[in-house]
Amino acid sequence: MNETIQHLLNHRSIRKFKTDQLDQETINILVRSAQAASTSSYQQAYAIIGVEDDTIKQRLVEVASGQTYVAENGYFFVFCIDYHKHVLAADLASGAVDRTVETTEALIVGAVDAGLAAQNLVVAAESLGYGTVYIGSLRNDAAKVSELLALPDHVVPLFGVAVGVPDQEPGKKPRLPMDAVFHRNTYTNDETMRQLLTQYEEETSAYYGDRTDGRRTEGWVYQMAASMKEPKRTYLRHFLQEKHLSRD
Amino acid sequence: MNETIQHLLNHRSIRKFKTDQLDQETINILVRSAQAASTSSYQQAYAIIGVEDDTIKQRLVEVASGQTYVAENGYFFVFCIDYHKHVLAADLASGAVDRTVETTEALIVGAVDAGLAAQNLVVAAESLGYGTVYIGSLRNDAAKVSELLALPDHVVPLFGVAVGVPDQEPGKKPRLPMDAVFHRNTYTNDETMRQLLTQYEEETSAYYGDRTDGRRTEGWVYQMAASMKEPKRTYLRHFLQEKHLSRD
Structure with missing residues (x-):
């Protein structure tokens, strides 16, 4: 390397x-x-x-x-x-x-x-x-x-x-398991993806737990579910159009 | 370096x-x-x-x-x-x-x-x-x-x-002059941009001329005007929406 x-x-x-x-x-x-x-x-x-x-x-x-x-x-x-x-x-x-x-x-x-x-x-x-x-x-x-x-x-x-x-x-925050990002020929099936995400939840939960003396226990899965629950920056489409972009 | x-x-x-x-x-x-x-x-x-x-x-x-x-x-x-x-x-x-x-x-x-x-x-x-x-x-x-x-x-x-x-x-194809891409604090005014683009047209025209024994003389400015005249891949917005993306 x-x-x-x-x-x-x-x-x-x-x-x-x-x-x-x-x-x-x-x-x-x-x-x-x-x-x-x-x-x-x-x-x-x-x-x-x-x-x-x-x-x-x-x-x-x-x-x-x-x-x-x-x-x-x-x-x-x-x-x-x-x-x-x-x-x-x-x-x-x-x-x-x-x-x-x-x-x-x-x-x-x-x-x-x-x-x-x-x-x-x-x-x-x-x-x-x-x-x-x-x-x-x-x-x-x-x-x-x-x-x-x-x-x-x-x-x-x-x-x-x-x-x-x-x-x-x-x-360094742990990244998704390689197999959850890198797929061979076709996108990985949902069952395998769920297993990989569950494994990643445990890994990131432990990571956050270590760094907060156990005060924070939610990992990537629960973090995404919470942080992506409500749409953000919903004005953007209209703003782009005002700027003469993304009008189709 | x-x-x-x-x-x-x-x-x-x-x-x-x-x-x-x-x-x-x-x-x-x-x-x-x-x-x-x-x-x-x-x-x-x-x-x-x-x-x-x-x-x-x-x-x-x-x-x-x-x-x-x-x-x-x-x-x-x-x-x-x-x-x-x-x-x-x-x-x-x-x-x-x-x-x-x-x-x-x-x-x-x-x-x-x-x-x-x-x-x-x-x-x-x-x-x-x-x-x-x-x-x-x-x-x-x-x-x-x-x-x-x-x-x-x-x-x-x-x-x-x-x-x-x-x-x-x-x-290596010549890139835009740095000043046409890199602006200080505010976007460069149109007059200066036109000068930079005209200079770049000459540079890229010479580059293509050299490589085609003079058969091709148009530079970046004319290339962009021609290649971007007609919209491409106009189905994309609809396709994204079918894939449940970009629906706002």
Whole structure:
């Protein structure tokens, strides 16, 4: 097993950073690493906003339910779906791509493109010894984030990535058993899946129990049943449509 | 710059592989690397199908418009959005998460989760000297792919990843200028974006011209205007809804 894979397997989210700031050269290497990822049909349908302004960072903390590490980190990136540049490009070529950009297919391409780019940035950062954390809670109020970052139509924020020098050493939460994620040729039958989930419930229950002196005993199964009971961010579909995306 | 980042920056898609097959240990390491990626709210909302059956691989080639490297590779993975396991888990806990799973938010989470996991798998594979290519054209007929892989409701295929020993050395296509992707605090104004796109048009036009002895002269701007003129895969929204996703 080489060093790159050891870094990947050793990943954990860092939610407390030292005050050290990333220098310009490091930021450039991270963004170049992000850009080097594969992209669907060469579209590069994402944008990265580097948030350096303290006032904006503080407002993003509010959007993210008060998670202070959105502001207190070495650097903060916001990853967006971005088709604005394609609309501008089409216009330069006396064409129009609006109908394409408005499809569910385009939404999926943008989300995947942004994901691949972001993960490259995270892998690059961690290979340099930095810690990282994804901030999905920017979607608590995507309209507010869009306003703060002056995002035009056809651009929507997906998540943030905070990078910095780690100031904590959190444990690694156990992942689903490989067989519950990795299927051979066809999706595994329900009976086997239930067994795997029950086994994972026991494993994660023990994990949480250990870390809370037994105060918390529910594992992944009960956690998901509770946390996913009520739909979240139900305004998103309408918001995307206002931004001229996902209109089909 | 360390070895991990050199690998990231050196990425190019490989579309011709030697016949060497990945061994079981390598497949396990790649899947474990994928699983180690961050995941939204611990949901792990993706599945990976390892396609080993030659008949299925040949049928996937047909879906992918005849791209032979979908079958001819060292191993083929299909990445899916997967909320079936959450539905099963909720049932084990006498709960229900169907309304959550059906939201646009859940679609975005699944697509991003799958993207992060896939990119970790790709980075791991490339660090071991393998080549990789993403196959988005599986979405040409997601219903057929779902049937071949026996995907239940709440699971949809997003893309494939072929891995194998490279049997070609393709060039690296130039990415957008960093300033067209990376914005500071707020999204760059249209005038600057147009300048960057025009500069990129010249760069990519020269790149294609070099590689086709001048037969092809259009760059990224004209390529996007042409390739994105007509919407693609417009059945996807309806298909997702049939699979009990993206119903809001």
